[in-house]
Amino acid sequence: MLEIKDLRAEVGGKEILKGINLTINSGEIHAVMGPNGAGKSTLSYVLSGRHGYEVTGGSVMYDGQNLLDMDPDVRACSGIFLAFQYPVEIPGVASATFLKTALNAQRKFRGEEELDAMQFLKLVREKTKELDIKDDMLKRAVNVGFSGGEKKRNEVLQMALLEPKLMLLDETDSGLDIDALKVAAEGVNRLRSPERSALIITHYQRLLDYIVPDFVHVLADGKIVKSGDKSLALELEEKGYAEISAA
């Protein structure tokens, strides 16, 4: 599904990703862990096509296509979803409006009929119920005045509704209490299927108790320095990054 080869990228003239190699097959869940400033968010932005994150070398293939050639909205419509580490506020735009506009943009891209207000509300209410989110959030402006936890829940709700093929979660667990963490994990697990994959960026092994990964990678200073199965996450928690990176 996703094949990253020797990927290099810079931000503001500074090289951040220094040759990343990573292959994610359909149905697999990969966790990426690593110290602050390692380049984890940068990787997620490069994959989703954010302006200013300049690829200077290597390649990324997604479903047999050159991902780096695609516009960010085309990547999104092709099934790549990024749950942001810091979700963005959009004043004056109700969450429901935002979700409906996004869903219909993606449906249109796939040549499907757009949903009308009634159909949409029915669908979104199913999802809020599944994820234990208050409907009241739909009326509020996107992320405006949301608590940290609400913002993350909102990301998970969007993901549940858009049903992406490749989920990128950037520290979705940070700042969540244990109940909220379970809800977030539930969101990913519900979507889990042989056709879908995920790249989960996290600091804590805690999340991985609920979303069990197939592979765990350690990213340090722009490179993957170690890969393994889920036991690597436990090892990391015990020994810390410094020792692992040095090894």
Add this chain to the structure above:
Amino acid sequence: MAVSQETVEQVASVSEKYKYGFVSDIEADTAPIGLSEDIVRFISAKKDEPEWLLEWRLKAYRYWLEMEEPSWAKVDYPEIDFQDIYYYSAPKQKDKLKSLDEVDPEILEVYKKLGIPLKEQEVLAGVEGAPNVAVDAVFDSVSVATTFRERLEKEGVIFCPISEAVKNHPELVKKYLGSVVPYTDNFYSALNCAVFTDGSFVYIPKGVRCPMELSTYFRINAAQTGQFERTLIIADDESYVSYLEGCTAPMRDENQLHAAVVELVIMDNAEVKYSTVQNWYPGDENGKGGIYNFVTKRAACRGVNSKVSWTQVETGSAITWKYPSCILQGDNSVGEFYSIAITNNLQQADTGTKMIHLGKNTSSTIISKGISAGRAQSTYRGLVRMGRKAENARNHTVCDSLLIGDKCGAHTVPYIENQSRTAKIEHEATTSKISEEQLFYCQQRGLSEEESMALIVNGFCKEVLQKLPMEFAVEAQKLVGISLEGSVG
């Protein structure tokens, strides 16, 4: 009615160029080019006007000759040659129309293309998309159709072309025409008094809540023609009316002048809600062509507890120069001004309001949202004046500007004059840029860059969009998206 959640949810997803730019080939009756006393007499004769009105026009014309074009606005344009404009152009018609069925089918076609229902039957038959709105259609210099007149007459509401009101309700017209905006007011209002051709007249009698929205659609079709319409609305004691106006024009390389005057008179406990969606042709991306929109709009809140709300969505025109104002004379009267002004490419807008507080406990609210993109310049200019007798008067102003790109400009010019010791005036202003982060967030969810922009800007304008009547809100939201085309990347 405020916009429902559902309407708010239906957000701009449209991406099309100025779609009203077509020209229609309709036979017209046109006065010779240029302006003189003879032209003023010609217009007056065409309309079969009484002597007093011709006299008034001539006085205005002579006064105008002595005046100088104003230059204080922050707009820039080549000198207008007032002798190179046609002041009268009317679609040819045989006799007086008896019913809508007699309107030239080609004109009906034009309005159909614009999405404006002139056929009452359609509305009554529940044709999809036909809103329950009475329409006066002004084509170049004259009104060509007014719908639902009988229904309105039953309630005593008068809604007709002003040229007809001059004949059928001379006492009302004589009493109020020019009573809010006299011909001496300013250069363009003087010109308008001399050569106005048509526009709408509304009278809501005592105690009547107008049973439907009233609206006027202005269409400039003929080339090199100025449009000088005049609207007069009188809301008698305890009455209410919501009135909407919309405007479009063909794409032409030349600039065309539109100099309208709108007067509102509001009596005790009466309320007028006046909404505008201004979408005159803005010119092309290099600033060629487009309408010069130089308009004087003013409401006189004469009665106690009277109220006026101006809501405007200004997206069109090469230049907009317009300050819908409120004279708050009656005690406890209320004035509101909600504005969205979008300028793109080389458009210029200098717009705002004047709140003149004269009575006790009068209050006013100003919410202005200015959006500039491309190389456009947008200025908010607003005056709040508290007179000596305006005890406990209050004003609250919020002025937000949003910049898209770094070649455009936004300016805020508030004037505050306070002679009342008990008055309270609050002014807030912000300027922000659309953030790359917000755009990326929307794009990451599947919206194109232009759709993302439209969504974010609609959010920025929400407080004002919510003030529009339903019938206009959805259209206005789409317009926001269309107006910003080509502003990204």
